Amino acid sequence: MPDHRIPRGIINERVARTKFTLTRHPPAPALTPFVQYYWILRWDLRGQPPFEQRVLPNLSVHAVFFPGADGVYGPMHDVFSYRLEGRVHGLGVRFRPGCFRPFLRQPVRNITDRSIPLAEVFGPAAEATTESIRNVNGDHEMAGAADKLLTANPPVLPPAAARASETVETIAADPGITRVGQLCAATGLDVRSLQRLFAEHIGCTPKWAIRVYRLNDGARRISGTERPDYAGLAAQLGYSDQSHFTRDFRTVTGLSPGEYARAAREDREQPRT
Template sequence: MSSQTPRGVLRPRRAGDRFRLQLLDPGEELAPYVEYHWIVRWDMEGLPPYEQQVLSHPNVHLVFEQPQPLLYGVVRGVYTRRLSGRGQVHGVRFRPGGFRPFSPGPVQELSDRVLPAEEVFGHAAVELNAPLLACTDDQEMRARVEAFLRPLLPPVPDPQAAAAAAAVAAATADHRLVRVEQLAERQHVSVRTLQRLFAEYVGVSPKWVLRRARLQEAATRADQGAVDWTALAAELGYADQAHLVRDFSAVVGQPPARYAAGRSGCASGPPRSG
């Protein structure tokens, strides 16, 4: 169990003042498919709404929330969640590749989409929603969700799901990997095979995953304090600082230096998107 803010949450210091995030490890049976459960609680009664932005990871999320549970595909831009009033949500973050056994088709078909969970998990997901959100015990919430998911597990693990997870892990852990050809060589497959694997099991391309990992690292450094942007650009495999600035600005909406300068400022960003 952890309360650590995951990478990709923009301006995490400010976020900690607005809501409480709890991360819980999955049980043994679900661990090959689920990275963790996440529970967010907030109480902003009498306060203006707050928008939290996230540089999303290549993960599908099942989220129990009001008024109905939803399924979120990988968000290729910046995901923005608007919080107001008081409430809580319970999310299941599937491992990269881990949602494919539950999906009726390639995971790529879910990218940038938000669907009623009932479309994939049936009406039982809707029936679970209200009693789950009325619960205040983290462990009990996790137990209820896992009891719901366990009967849906495939009888035999899918080795391609594990291969997809391993490829994403390599892409996000080693910033020396900047080209799809390098990642394919590391995984001992052809570029085309890797691209097909990601479309079917991950939902986004290998190129997107490599790029997103670099941008998350840049945002993390900016949130931590002063950054030598020229040195960081070289470390992350960019041709020069200008390329890093353009890449970061295109996704986050402002240059990295300006983002870093405003890390204690007020929230800004587009309306909630999924």
């Protein structure tokens, strides 16, 4: 999957980088069919006001090991917000879209837009892993604790899950796919088969998956352009008109394209530290 099209979507990223550090690490080789990467966050806001970080929706399931926020988080349709305060470090596991079903042992649609306790998926060992991550500070040690948990009872990736993952990678690899019919043509699956595959293994509809990639692309271009051409951008992203793009953009980000651009401009104007 092209790295630049992995929807990460940290809103106001430059400001965010003054509040926390983020590093990404590969999982153990046996986990690469399932896990995209581990992400490790650290912040120290002691003596400072709390900071609310917002992240655009993506298609991944995340297993999160943070004080007060540990759990398995399904794919989201809304912007995710998290309040940072005090001094904290922790680790998250970003699973490849389509590849969490073998761990969950139920349709991924059942956890869309919600979270469940880690122990519901990983059993009693999840609590010990949370404690291990909390009590060490090195990235290598934290990643090792996650590796140990996930490889204790490694599942097999069934063909349907692999097909779901490949279908998402098809979307990621081709920005020209802006309609479900185009995805059908690219994969050889009909609409109903795609819908069943996505509900079972991705947790959303094919239409929403395509929209997430399109609008993450739009957000990235808006934030990197001094004077965005919204009508031109809408056309490039496959929208029939600017108003449709604006509605979709607000639905996903919570902001209009103009509001998002102003926030990005203010972000760029912040003094660097």
